Amino acid sequence: MPVVESATERHEHSATGPCALDVTGVSAGYGRHQALDGVTFNIEPGCLAGLVGPNGSGKSTLMKVVLGMVRPWSGEVSIFGREGRPTAGVVGYTPQIDLVDWDFPVSVSEVVLMGRFGKLGLIRRPSAEDREIAAQAIERVRLSHLARRLIGELSGGERHRALIARALAQRGDLLLLDEPFAGLDATAQHDLLRLFHDLVAEGKTLFVATHDLSCVAEDFDHAVLINRRVIAFGRPADVFTEESLNAAFERHLLVVRAGHKTFIGT
Amino acid sequence: MDAIVDFLQEPWTFEFMRRGLAAAAIVSAVAAVVGTFVILKGMAFIGDALPHASFGGVAVAFAMGENVIVGGGIAALITALLIGYIGRRGLIKNDTAIGILFVAAFALGILIVSRQDNYTGDLFAFVFGNVLAVTWNDVYLTAGIAAVVLLLVVAFYKELLFNSFDSTMAEASGLPVAQLQYGLLALLALVTVISLQTVGLVLVVALLITPAATAQLLTRSLWAMMTVGATIGVVSAVIGLYIAWHADVSASASIVLTATAFFILAFLFAPQRGAVWQAIRPTA
Numbered sequence: 001m002p003v004v005e006s007a008t009e010r011h012e013h014s015a016t017g018p019c020a021l022d023v024t025g026v027s028a029g030y031g032r033h034q035a036l037d038g039v040t041f042n043i044e045p046g047c048l049a050g051l052v053g054p055n056g057s058g059k060s061t062l063m064k065v066v067l068g069m070v071r072p073w074s075g076e077v078s079i080f081g082r083e084g085r086p087t088a089g090v091v092g093y094t095p096q097i098d099l100v101d102w103d104f105p106v107s108v109s110e111v112v113l114m115g116r117f118g119k120l121g122l123i124r125r126p127s128a129e130d131r132e133i134a135a136q137a138i139e140r141v142r143l144s145h146l147a148r149r150l151i152g153e154l155s156g157g158e159r160h161r162a163l164i165a166r167a168l169a170q171r172g173d174l175l176l177l178d179e180p181f182a183g184l185d186a187t188a189q190h191d192l193l194r195l196f197h198d199l200v201a202e203g204k205t206l207f208v209a210t211h212d213l214s215c216v217a218e219d220f221d222h223a224v225l226i227n228r229r230v231i232a233f234g235r236p237a238d239v240f241t242e243e244s245l246n247a248a249f250e251r252h253l254l255v256v257r258a259g260h261k262t263f264i265g266t
Numbered sequence: 267m268d269a270i271v272d273f274l275q276e277p278w279t280f281e282f283m284r285r286g287l288a289a290a291a292i293v294s295a296v297a298a299v300v301g302t303f304v305i306l307k308g309m310a311f312i313g314d315a316l317p318h319a320s321f322g323g324v325a326v327a328f329a330m331g332e333n334v335i336v337g338g339g340i341a342a343l344i345t346a347l348l349i350g351y352i353g354r355r356g357l358i359k360n361d362t363a364i365g366i367l368f369v370a371a372f373a374l375g376i377l378i379v380s381r382q383d384n385y386t387g388d389l390f391a392f393v394f395g396n397v398l399a400v401t402w403n404d405v406y407l408t409a410g411i412a413a414v415v416l417l418l419v420v421a422f423y424k425e426l427l428f429n430s431f432d433s434t435m436a437e438a439s440g441l442p443v444a445q446l447q448y449g450l451l452a453l454l455a456l457v458t459v460i461s462l463q464t465v466g467l468v469l470v471v472a473l474l475i476t477p478a479a480t481a482q483l484l485t486r487s488l489w490a491m492m493t494v495g496a497t498i499g500v501v502s503a504v505i506g507l508y509i510a511w512h513a514d515v516s517a518s519a520s521i522v523l524t525a526t527a528f529f530i531l532a533f534l535f536a537p538q539r540g541a542v543w544q545a546i547r548p549t550a
Contacts (some may be wrong), residue, residue, distance in 0.1 A: 024452075036473070064438075067438045069435060069437050069438055086442075087440070089481045092511060093515075095432065095434040095435050095438075099432065099434045100431070100435075101430075101431055101432070102431045104306060104430070104431045104488075105306075105408065105482065105486055105487055105488055105490075105491055106427070106431060106487065107486075109488065110427075110487070111431070114427075114428050114431070114435065114436075114439075117424055117425075117428050117436075117439055117441065118438075118439030118441070122422070122423070122425060122442075123421050123422065123424075123425075124424075125424065126424075131533065150486055166435070191349070194290045198482070
């Protein structure tokens with residue numbers, strides 16, 4: 001079991017209190033298809049961590065395991081030292097943007113208020129406090145001027161920010177963001193990245209699944225490279241070696257380091 | 267002036283017209299409310315399938331001498347739950363499962379009816395609807411079921427909204443999305459049952475979808491879409507019954523075609539979203 005190999009690494013971090021996310025030997029899949037094989041890594045609190053790997057490498061499945069939506073075949077997940085399905089208010093989440101129905105007749109503020117629904121339980125209506133929390137989250141991503149707009153009327157970058165506001169309204173210290181850069185131009189991506197750094201500075205831990213390797217190499221504190229199993233995890237500079245990238249993507253990727261900048265391409 | 271008043275008042279001097287109006291208005295309103303979710307979740311095919319499937323139950327109950335409405339309801343409910351179950355197993359596509367199940371239940375109905383000697387009259391009413399033949403007991407039953415459906419939609423509004431809009435996030439937040447999906451199918455089955463007598467199984471899908479789709483073109487929130495849809499449904503029922511009375515044509519067909527006329531008007535002239543509006547302001 002890969003659990004044994006990683007035990008030493010885990011102990012290094014435990015000296016400073018529990019990890020934000022600690023995944024140990026997780027195997028999971030659907031039916032007979034195995035999506036994750038003995039996945040082990042951890043993320044310290046207060047860092048911006050990237051989850052990278054090719055299509056079908058199990059990134060979304062891993063997020064679903066962490067959220068408790070997919071029960072792993074084996075292995076453990078603990079969030080801030082607590083095992084099992086995270087209770088409401090521990091984790092914030094944004095699914096991939098194309099899983100959301102953007103033609104739906106709801107406003108930005110209604111969508112963000114949904115971040116409170118998990119905590120509320122069945123039938124109960126959101127309180128004034130819930131609305132206040134949602135309004136703060138909208139303010140935090142600088143969408144207050146669009147709060148009453150229909151979500152279908154938002155631009156690509158605004159849509160991503162609305163979903164992140166909803167994740168913030170969940171009031172968790174760990175945020176799981178699935179492909180938040182998908183379809184964004186450079187300016188919008190830069191804005192989003194600045195928001196991520198601000199959130200980390202406020203003590204949030206972000207775990208971001210993305211295809212943008214250069215962005216993770218350049219701007220993230222921590223990277224987890226997977227392809228069904230963990231190829232490497234740690235500081236991006238250590239993770240993004242040609243050897244591990246080629247192992248993950250099963251093809252040759254070019255890693256160019258110019259001064260302190262890193263570019264990864266085909 | 268008197269002629270107009272007569273024109274408007276005459277139909278309602280007959281009790282069967284008043285009963286028909288009560289049944290048609292209740293059914294149209296509640297069908298539009300549930301139809302809102304049917305449209306937003308892209309479930310129109312199920313909306314057509316359940317009424318057809320209920321014919322199997324109607325025929326079984328008819329052959330056994332039991333209450334045909336209850337029989338139709340049970341068949342619609344079983345079909346709805348089976349569709350939900352097979353869809354969640356993921357072995358075949360959802361609309362394939364719907365196609366297989368509803369035609370099977372409908373065929374079962376035809377099979378049973380073909381063995382009956384005197385089937386045409388009574389059972390025909392369920393195929394094409396006969397709103398003017400409802401009794402006050404039918405109206406009370408319809409009102410009771412409609413009240414239960416509306417109460418459930420209001421109580422679980424937040425959950426239905428969340429699950430329809432973004433079921434992945436709803437599941438991640440701990441909502442029981444599978445149960446909500448089954449629940450919505452069950453509500454659909456209940457609406458199907460009370461719609462059968464009013465418009466008949468062939469036209470139920472029109473009550474579910476047409477007023478709600480019209481409302482979607484005119485509104486900007488889920489609440490507004492449900493209430494405007496229900497209003498359009500009720501107005502269509504009233505106008506449809508006037509047409510049926512004065513032109514001596516089928517009431518169910520008149521109601522459905524009135525609703526269709528409203529949809530065409532909204533499609534063309536809805537502010538900002540209508541086809542004419544967009545043609546005038548191509549820059550928008």
